Amino acid sequence: MPDSAIPQPNDLRAFWMPFTANRQFKSNPRMMVSARDMHYTTADGRQILDGTAGLWCVNAGHARPKIVQAVQDQVAQLDYAPAFQMGHPKAFELANRLVDLTPDGMNYCFYTNSGSESVETALKMAIAYHRVRGEGSRTRLIGRERGYHGVNFGGISVGGIVANRKMFGTLLSGVDHMPHTHDLARNAFTRGEPEHGAELADELERIATLHDPSTIAAVIVEPVAGSTGVLIPPKGYLKRLREICDKHGFLLIFDEVITGFGRLGTPFAADYFDVTPDIITTAKGLTSGVIPMGAVFVRDEIHDAFMNGPEELIEFFHGYTYSGNPVAAAAALGTLDTYEDEGLLTRGADLAQYWEDSLHSLADHPYVIDIRNIGLIGAIELQPIEGAPTKRAFSAFLKAFEKGFLIRTTGDIIALSPPLIITKQQIDELIGAVGEVLKSI
Numbered sequence: 001m002p003d004s005a006i007p008q009p010n011d012l013r014a015f016w017m018p019f020t021a022n023r024q025f026k027s028n029p030r031m032m033v034s035a036r037d038m039h040y041t042t043a044d045g046r047q048i049l050d051g052t053a054g055l056w057c058v059n060a061g062h063a064r065p066k067i068v069q070a071v072q073d074q075v076a077q078l079d080y081a082p083a084f085q086m087g088h089p090k091a092f093e094l095a096n097r098l099v100d101l102t103p104d105g106m107n108y109c110f111y112t113n114s115g116s117e118s119v120e121t122a123l124k125m126a127i128a129y130h131r132v133r134g135e136g137s138r139t140r141l142i143g144r145e146r147g148y149h150g151v152n153f154g155g156i157s158v159g160g161i162v163a164n165r166k167m168f169g170t171l172l173s174g175v176d177h178m179p180h181t182h183d184l185a186r187n188a189f190t191r192g193e194p195e196h197g198a199e200l201a202d203e204l205e206r207i208a209t210l211h212d213p214s215t216i217a218a219v220i221v222e223p224v225a226g227s228t229g230v231l232i233p234p235k236g237y238l239k240r241l242r243e244i245c246d247k248h249g250f251l252l253i254f255d256e257v258i259t260g261f262g263r264l265g266t267p268f269a270a271d272y273f274d275v276t277p278d279i280i281t282t283a284k285g286l287t288s289g290v291i292p293m294g295a296v297f298v299r300d301e302i303h304d305a306f307m308n309g310p311e312e313l314i315e316f317f318h319g320y321t322y323s324g325n326p327v328a329a330a331a332a333l334g335t336l337d338t339y340e341d342e343g344l345l346t347r348g349a350d351l352a353q354y355w356e357d358s359l360h361s362l363a364d365h366p367y368v369i370d371i372r373n374i375g376l377i378g379a380i381e382l383q384p385i386e387g388a389p390t391k392r393a394f395s396a397f398l399k400a401f402e403k404g405f406l407i408r409t410t411g412d413i414i415a416l417s418p419p420l421i422i423t424k425q426q427i428d429e430l431i432g433a434v435g436e437v438l439k440s441i
């Protein structure tokens with residue numbers, strides 16, 4: 001069907017849209033009707049360059065043939081199989097291929113359907129792991145200010161985004177937070193990892209002393225914080241966190257929902273920073289956004305600790321109806337094939353310097369108070385309009401969309417994270433358009 005023939009709804013009422021200004025959107029809808037490679041087509045027939053890989057997920061680009069084919073074949077062959085006490089071949093094949101990509105010693109994979117579910121799964125695993133080992137007093141979870149770990153109760157409890165927490169009551173008990181690492185005064189306009197702030201990891205020691213280490217189960221951080229507006233860890237910070245966790249027996253969870261699957265030019269951020277956590281949470285790039293799926297990877301000791309007791313008993317009372325869903329597993333296999341064929345999990349490393357230079361060329365544009373970058377992630381922080389925070393960045397988002405570019409804003413920060421197939425010419429187009437937008441807001 002030609003895009004122009006795709007039917008348009010004439011009533012937008014019933015769909016209560018997620019994380020959206022519903023009334024603003026419905027009075028002026030931005031509707032996508034098709035997509036291929038780096039571009040969407042809108043309902044009014046315009047091409048939009050995807051500067052954000054959808055919501056940080058379409059790492060392989062849109063409508064890639066191997067993924068489309070894998071999904072079409074699978075849905076016709078085996079649409080669903082029960083996830084508990086039953087199996088199907090692709091879920092096992094996929095798990096084996098995935099653990100070949102994860103850091104050494106992380107050879108087990110638990111399936112979920114989203115980043116939020118991966119986070120809940122990881123937090124529950126951490127607490128249960130200590131308990132099965134006879135350390136049931138380790139129940140506390142430590143997150144970080146400005147952290148984003150999805151929207152379920154565990155995730156918003158360890159998360160540190162105030163707007164996502166304040167409406168929802170008292171959340172989980174037994175949670176504490178480290179300070180965030182954002183420091184414009186010392187680190188503005190840094191290329192890559194900032195020089196200053198590794199000492200902020202020592203706050204974990206203070207928290208450990210306050211609660212006593214024997215009460216703490218796990219520490220969860222995004223290696224690079226995404227949703228809050230791209231906060232890159234100071235040099236040495238993550239290594240220091242790892243050391244403190246080792247010293248006290250805390251599990252270290254890297255939430256790699258955004259950084260997993262090539263975003264930094266390595267398969268995982270754990271590879272980029274050469275720090276191996278105990279648990280990695282993923283989703284998004286696992287299927288390039290095509291079918292909802294997440295996966296949690298754990299170190300062998302964590303899995304093995306559960307494999308005790310009578311063999312006929314369930315070892316971990318957790319899972320989802322759609323854990324390892326056949327169509328999702330097929331989409332993930334097609335995605336891994338595409339990543340492999342095109343070298344996409346490391347392509348970001350080849351493009352990173354070009355991306356960095358291009359982004360930083362905007363440093364002297366109006367309202368720009370910081371530019372930061374790592375791998376194929378970039379952020380441009382703007383001076384907020386006095387008394388109207390977020391307004392300047394949101395108007396940049398609307399202007400960019402009018403020009404044919406999808407960018408993402410959070411607060412007064414523009415975040416960019418294109419599909420890993422982006423060309424240098426498309427980087428020029430995207431950054432050029434953002435530059436023009438900045439001059440016009």
Ligand code: PXG
Pocket residue numbers: 055056113114115116117119148149150151222226227228255256257258283284408410
């Ligand atoms: N952890 C991290 C680190 C994330 O970035 C989640 C968990 C939750 O994933 P699900 O699949 O449940 O949404 C995320 C999601 C943005 C943006 O624009 C970021 C996310 C989702 C939507 C928008 O920054 N991150």
